[in-house]
Amino acid sequence: MTFTRFFRMSLGAAALLAALPLAVSAQIKVGVTVSATGPAASLGIPERDTINLLPTEIGGQSVQYIVLDDATDTTQAVKNIRKLTAEDQVDVVLGTSVMPGSLAMSDVAAETGTPMISVAAGTKLVQPVDGPRKWVFKTTQNDVLMANVLADAMVKQGVKTLGFIGFSDAYGDGWAQEMKAAADAKGIEFVAEERFARPDTSVTGQILKLLSKQPDGILIAASGTPVALPQRELVERGYKGQIYQTHGAANNDVLRVCGKACDGMILPAGPLLVAAQLPDDNPVKASALKYTKAYEDVHGAGTINTFGGHMWDAGQLIIDAIPRALETGAKPGTPEFRAALRDSLEQVKELPASQGVFNMSETEHAGMDERGRVLVQVVDGKWTYMPGF
Template identity: 50%
Template structure:
C-alpha cells in the first residue's frame, strides 16, 4: 500500500514537472509579402526577438506568410490550429485579414493577438471577439488627439479619405462622431482600395470642397498616395494621418509632399525626444536596438505591435500554466483569461491594462502627437 502511494505521488510529481516544462506553441501570421508587406515584414522580422521563455515554459514560434491575402490568412490559421496545435496566434498583419478569422479562433478557443489597426476586431465586444486582443491603439484614442489639435487650430471644415475596408470604415465612423463634437463640418468623405494606383477622382472632389484640413485613414504605404495626389493638385491645407502611416517608408515615399503632416502614434517614432521616465521608453529602445542589430534597419511601429504581443503572452503563460498544461483547451481558455487581466504591462507601444470590455488596453501613454519636420518625425509642441 505504501509502495503504491509513493509510486502514485512520484507519477503525479513527474506529471506536474512535465507540465511545468512543457513547450508552448505560438503561431505567427504576417503579410511579409504582397501589398501590405511594409506592415508585415517588420512583424516577421520581429519573430526571432520574441521571448523564448515564459516562466518554466519554453516558447516555440511557428511563422507563416499569408502574402497579404485574406483567403491565405484563413488557410494559415487553420493549419496552425489543426496541424500545429498552437496555444495562441499572433497576427495577421491586415485589418481585413484579421476580421476574416475571428469566427475561426473563437470556434477553436485559441487566443488571437492582432497587431492590426482597426478597432473593429475588438469592438463592439462579442462572444467571438472575447478571444481577440489588439496590440495597437484603438482608433478613438488616436482620433481624439487629432481632433483636439484641429479644434485648437481653428479647423472648421474637414475632408476625409480612407481605405474601403474595416480600417477606413471604422475611422470614418469615429471621425464623424468626433467632428460633430468639435463642431467641425465634414465636407468630403471619400474611399479608395489599398491596391489602387490612382485617387485622382477622389482627391479632386476633396479639393473642390475646399476643406481647412484633410484626414487620411489608411495603413502602410497606402497612406501616401492620397496625400501626395492632393499636394500635386495644389492643396496646401493641414493634412492629418492616422497611426497607420507610422513608418519610415511614409517619409521616404512622400518626401517633401508630406512635410508638415500631423499624426498621433506611439512613442517609437520619436524615442530620442521621450523622457526616460516614460514606462515604455527603455523597452522600446531595447527592442529598436535589437531589431536594428538583427536586420540592419530600424523597425516600423508595426514590428513593435508584434513584440508587445510576445510580452503579453510571456506574462500570461505562467498564470495559465498553473491551471492546465500547454496544448490543451483548458490551457488556452486560461491563457485567454490571463491576457484579459493584463495590468500595467509596459510595452513598446504604451502601457496595457486589459479588461473584459477593453481588449486593447491603452491610455494616453500609448500615443504622442507627432509632426513631419525636415523629413523626420518630431514631437509636436504647438498642441
C-alpha cells in the same frame, strides 16, 4: 542476457519512445500570420522580423513560433489560422497585419477556442467583448483614442471643415466612423468622404472631388506605403490646407516612398516612433527604447518600425500571461491551456511595452490609454514629436 531481462528492457525502451510525443506536445506553440508580401508588406515584414527577437523559453517551457505569410489576403489569413489551429495545434495566434484579415480570423479563433492577439488597428476587433471578440486581443491603439487627439489638434489649428479619404475596407470604415464622431464633438464639419482600394495606383478622381469642397483639413485613413498615394496627389495639386494621417502611416517606408510630399503632415502615433525625443519621465520611453535597441542591433540603426513594435508588444503580452496560465496546471497543447491563457491575458496590468502601457480586463481587450499615443509631424523628412497634445 535472459529473455526476462530483454523483455523488461524492451518495455522500458517502448515506454521512453511513447513518452517522446508527450514531451513534444508540452511545448508551447505560437502561431503567427503576417502580411509579409502584398500591399501591407511594409507592415508585415518588420512584424515577421520581430518574432526572431522573442524568447524561446517562457515560464520554464520551450516556445516554438510558426510563422506564415498571408500576402495581405483575407482568404489566405483565414487559411493560415485554420492551419495553425488544426494542424499545428498552436496555443495562441499572433496577427495579422491588417484589419480585414484580423476580423475574418477572429471567427476561427472563437470556433477553435484559441486566443488571438491581432497587430491590426480597428476598435471593432475587440469592442464590445462578446461573441468571437472574447478570444481576441490587440496591441494597436483603438481608432477612437487616436481620432480624439487628432480632433484636438484640428481645433488648435483652426480647422472648421474636414475632408476624408480612406481605404475602402474595414480600416477606412472604422476611421470614418470614429473621426466623424470626434470631429462632431469639436464642432468640425465633415464636408467630403472618398475611398480607395489598397492596390490602387491612382486617386486623382477622389482628390479632385475633395479639393472641390475646399476643406480646411484632410484626413487620409490608410496604412503602410499606400498612404503616400493620396498624400502626393494632394501636394502635387497644390492643396494648402493641413493634411492629417492615421497611425497607419507611422512607418519609415512611408517617408521613403512619399519623399518631400510628406513634409508637414501630422499624425497620432505610438510613443515608439519618437521614443528618443520623449521626456525621461514618459512611462513608455524605457520600454520603447529597449525594443529599439533589440531590433536595431540586428537590422541596423534607423530601421526601427512601429508595426514591428506592435508584434513586440504581442510578445510582451504572452510573456506576461503564459506563466499565470501554467500555474493553473493546464498543459500546453490542450483546450484547457488555451482557455487559461485567454483568461490570463485579461489579467495583464500596468505592463509597459513599446507602444504604451497595457491594462486588460474582461471588458477591455486593447488595454491602451493616453500613454499609448503622441502627436507627430514630419519636418524635413523626419518624425518630430509635438509635445502638448
